[in-house]
Amino acid sequence: MSYLLSLSVAPGSSVTKDFDPPLDMGIQAKVDFGESLTPAEVAIWSEPRVLRAGERRRKPGPPAIMGWFGGPFLVCEAVKEKLELLGPGNCRFKSFETWGLDERRRECHYGTYYWVMPPSLDAVVIEATCFSKGMGREGYERSGGDISLSPDAKCVVNKRAIGNHHLWRLPQDFGTTPNLPVSTTWRTYFCSDALRDFLKAERLDGWSFDKKCVDRVV
Structure with a gap:
């Protein structure tokens, strides 16, 4: 079976997130769409940056999967490893070290999250x-x-x-x-x-x- 996905809207499952330094939204959209980047955009996309994430209300740290309602999505190390185990090479990933967002947790390291870029398949009948x-x-x-x-x-x-x-x-x-x-x-x-x-x-x-x-x- 296959399941249609979206970002969870369950209470406490969504957190605020920002790229540091900020990532141009136009470039973010082009990467999400799988469109080619100009050399200047490649340089910006490749620039080192971290992901700043808030915490859930009832659990420590951010959720295992973050993103925007319809995508793209950022997944934790465990999800990335499982994807590579199930289908080696099927998805592409870009890593971001993830740290706290607010002043109290700004130095709190939440590990590595991966922007996941799955293939586009014309599979719905x-x-x-x-x-x-x-x-x-x-x-x-x-x-x-x-x-x-x-x-x-x-x-x-x-x-x-x-x-x-x-x-x-x-x-x-x-x-x-x-x-x-x-x-x-x-x-x-x-x-x-x-x-x-x-x-x-x-x-x-x-x-x-x-x-x-x-x-x-x-």
Whole structure:
């Protein structure tokens, strides 16, 4: 099975985070989209910087997974190691030493977090999937590709397209046509049941598993 992911909104699971020195949002977006950087942007992206993170209210330190609601995501060492064990070389990573954000904890080191860049896979079967405004291609076009989160709404992914990937995202042009050149699904991430089971067993927080999808060979 595959699970549609987003950042958890459970109480206390989200923390404030900033790059130090700040990271240009335009460059951040281009890296997230997998777009090429100019030589000047590569130099900025490669500049040493740390991640400043706040703490959860009931547990010490930040959650195991941080990020923005639809991605990108930063994962702790344990999650990165599991991803590499499950699918060596499938994801790319950029490391950031992570320290406290506020003045009281500014010198508190939380270890290394990794900006994870999973592959883009055109794996959702549009004709068999229910979107927020209907089923199949018509539902996709009416909703801009927004997959329904209703428990009884079906989401089907092509097992052949997923292969041995345990974290992946939809491509920017997922489902687009000349008459519908823009999709809202460019920040739609999925994980395997193997990765989800590991995170649950180890109580590694930060992600919400919004929907279980059906994997089938197409």
